[in-house]
Amino acid sequence: MISVTLPDGSVNEYASGITAGEIVIDIEGRKHDCVAALVDGEQKDFSAPLDSDCSVEGISVFTDEGIYILRHSAAHLLAQAVTSIYPNAKPTIGPAIDRGFYYDFADLEDFGESELKAVQKKMHEFSRRNLAVERVECSESELNELFSSNPYKIEIINDKLEAGEGSTIYRQGEWYDLCLGPHVHSTAKLMHVRLTSVSSAFWRGDQSREQLTRIYGIVEPNKDTLKATMSAIEEAKKRDHRKLGKDLQLFHVDEDVGQGLILWTPRGAIIRSCLQDFISEHLTRQGYHQVYTPHIGKLDLYRKSGHFPYYQDSQYPPLVEKDMMARLANEGCSCGELSNMMAEGDIEGYMLKPMNCPHHIKIYSSQARSYRDLPLRLAEFGTVYRWEQSGEISGLTRVRGFTQDDAHLFVTEDQIANEVLGCIELVQVIFEALGMNDYRVRVGLRDPDSTKYVGDSGKWDLAEEACRAAASSLGVNWSEEPGEAAFYGPKIDFVVKDVIGREWQLGTVQVDYNLPERFELQYKGSDGEMHRPVMIHRAPFGSMERFCGVLIEHFAGRFPTWLAPTQVHVLTISEKQVEYGQEITSKLKAAGIRADLDDGDDTIGKKIRMHRKFQPAYMLILGDDETDNNTxxxxxxxxxxxxxxxxxxxxxxxxxxxxxxxxxxxxxxxxEE
RNA sequence: GCCACCAUGGCUUAGCGGUAUAGCACCUCAUUGGUAAUGAGGAGGUCGCGAGUUCAAUUCUCGCUGGUGGCUCCA
Incomplete structure (x- = not known):
């Protein structure tokens, strides 16, 4: 007999060899919703036999752990279905993820969305057959034998296992996979599964390795949760800023202008300018100075800052004077040679600025500075250009030209903590005003084992401490991420999710020891000696484009009144109210309110329907009652x-x-009611 | 950049080897109507761009551009 501690603290005696699943049934009853068991805090299959004293509880499918097990098992089912239809396909890895699961296959070419249906059908078939999922212990030689036709599994076995060490496989019907488990005990648990998309991935995430076919799916415990999840996905699609941007006429991207280059249409431009005004008020209050700088600068400037040629691949190609180009062309200069000469500094050219800092630095150094000038806070809505990979560009959230709500603070070392805090406060004020509470904060710290960082470690300790203190003052979740610092200093990032669950970095505050060094910035201290300032880069919104994209989804297009592109739409019921409608509309406009009048001859129902798509905060309906009473x-x-x-x-x-x-x-x- | 899929008037969309649907929006006329579609008529497209196959291509093939889902990348 063994003594088993149950979740309520009581202890029961069971025959040795009883399975974890049998105890879970004993605890939860036959109709339990568990997918596996927690034995002494460790996840186990239901089939795991117990032969010593332990604690046992069920893992409900409605917990994070439980749904992950269900998803992981669904990934196995997917691989079983795929290999039964495509015997040559080689399963590689197939984990559970936050939104479902996927499985990557090698040798599954020309597989597209249209093939998903047949695979899904097969999965349902295997599920209906109620196949037992069995765990089998295997020796190293057995594993090598079982997976001899799958080099990917062999690679995993060789990499993950010590020589001579065995592992486990999970078997369901004819099919089996290398896996540590745990899994649901039967494929019958996996009925409520849907395959959602096909894409590609590189083996082990390495671009130089084989390209695999990845199939994504979702799985749910029951029909109702599946339905709820499917409709949540549909709802999310309706909020997609790319769709709403079109419907609400907020922005346009034109292929003749270029990928990832945003044209702000009048309605969207209003949102952006309201936000910029909002930020500007705070800048003034916090002692910033607004500046303007051009969109380009000499290559030499970026050589000095370190952006060129080091980050050449993510920048637009340099602009070279046309006479120079002609001369080089006549001399038979190849593109490769041209590129080398630019990298070496043999040819001067201009670059679209990838960052605003070098320009701001030049404003700092345009005058002799003393400690009395510090902190000097220079702010600019500065537009920068980056050559993002074509496949990565999307809507407003990943673009090639964007405007940062940028600022650079030139501070003394003992001002760092205070100034970082000031930056954070600004971010918080803005997020709070917009009701954006669902964000997380990452504090990027240096990797203690690396030497890639500039600046001495004593300074880093202080700066990191300042970042930590600032982050914890926010009262939201924040995490320390060692190794995530920039090479020039620690940073604080603000990350939010979009409607389809993708995370986007918005605001950022970064401490920088590097650029002041590179540009030999100085100030005269109270001691009469020259000192080097420290820079803080900060952009509370990150970029106007990305921020507005996230904001559109956050509000589902229904902007607060102060941001709504049109705040009030005035609708007349009949032509008897045209004059009154015009009067009201011009009064609204005179008061600085963004108003739109529809005095056409559609019915009021039709007008409401038509104007609803623009999501004004309010519509005013004007009929005889209103006209007669000035209401x-x-x-x-x-x-x-x-x-x-x-x-x-x-x-x-x-x-x-x-x-x-x-x-x-x-x-x-x-x-009321 | 890589893989898969996609591209028809402002928007949503039908269709096919013989130059193309429909709805909404738009314009005109009638209607003067109270909170999510009044009726009738009209105009608008060389079917993303460029080649090729063919007697003939929007429809087939290739290239390009752009988009979508991912991967990789993201100072």
Missing amino acids: VSIRARNGDQRAGVPYDAFIDELLEEINSKRATPTLVPPK
Whole structure:
């Protein structure tokens, strides 16, 4: 007999050799929702036999651990289905991920979305057959034998296992895979599975290795959760900023202009400029100076900053004077030679700026500086250009030309902590005003074992401590990430998720010892000696493009009144109200409110339908009642109404709402009942 | 950059080896209508671009451009 401690703390006696699954049934009953067991804190299959005293509890499929086991098992089922249809395909790896699972296959060429259906059908078939999933211990030689036709598995065996060490496989029906488990005990648990997409991946994430075919899928415990997940995916697609950007006419990307180059259309430009105004107010309050610098600079400048030629691949090619180009061409200079000569500094040219810092540095050094000038905070909405890989460009979130809400702070060493804190506060103010609470903070620290960092370690300790202190003052989740610092200093990054779960780095605050060194920046200290300032780079939004993209999805296009491209749409019921409508609209505009008038001859139902797509904060409906009494009828986005409001009262309330930058429109109180 | 898929009037979309649907938007006329589509008529496309195959290509092939999903990258 063995003594087993149950989750409620009680201890039961069982016959030695009982399986973990049998105990889970004993605890949870036959109708439990568990996929595996936790034995002494370790995940085990239901089939695991127990022969000594231990604690046991079930792992519910509705926990993070449980759903991961389900997904992992679904990945196995996928590989079983694929290999049964395509016997030549070689499974490589197939893990569970946050949103489902995938499996990578070698030798599965020409496999596209249209092939998914047959595979999914096969998975359902295997699931319906209720195949037992068995764990089998194997010796090294058995493993080599079993996977002899799959070099990828052999590579894993050779890499992960010590010589002479065995491992386990999981078998379901005829099929088996190298795996540590645990897994669900039967394929029947995997009925609610859907394959979602096909893409490619490199073996072990290495671009120089084989290209594999990756199949993605989702799996859910039951029909209802599957349905919920599928509709959540649909909902997310509706919020996609690329779709909303088109529907709401916020921005346009034109292939004749170029990939990843954003054309801000009038409605989107309003959002951007409101945000910029908002930031500018804070800049003034915090003692920043706004500056303007050009979009290009000499190659030499970027040689000095270290951007060229080191980051050449992610920059637009340099601009070279045309007479020089002609001369070189006449001399038979090849592109490769040209590139070398530019790298060596034999040819001067200009570059689209990939960062604003060199320009700001030149503003710093345009005058002799003393400690009394510090901290000197230079801010600019500076547009930079980077040659992102073509496959990576997407909507507003990954582009080739973007405007950073950039600033560089030139500070003394003992000002670092305070100034970093000031930067963080700005980020927080902005995120709070926009109701963006779902972000995480990464503090990038240096890797203690690496020597790639500039600056002495005492300074680094202070700067890292300043970053830590600043991050913890935020009151949100933050993590230290050793090795994630830039080579020139520690940093704090703000990361948010978009609707399809992709994470985007937005704001960043970085301490930099490197550039002041490279540019030999100086200031005269109170001691009369020359000292080197430290720079802080910071961009609370990151880039206007990316931030607006995330913001569109955050609000699902329903912007707060202060940001809405049009705040009020005035709709007349019949032509009797045209004059009144025009009067109201011009009064709104005179008050600085963004208003739009529709005095056409559509019915009011039609007008509401048409104007809804632009998501104004409010629509005003004007009929005889309103005209006769100098009032307006307010319609909120959700259809709620508030009739008989005197229009000057409406304007006052609206202005109050705009000026307070409320995150949600509140002029129409929700209906009672 | 790599793999797969995709590209038809402003938007959504049908279709096919013989120059093309429909809805919405737009314009005109009628209608003067109270909170998610009033009716009728009209205009608008060399089917992303460039080659090739063919008597004939929007439809087949190749290249390019752009997009989507991923991978890789991201100072």
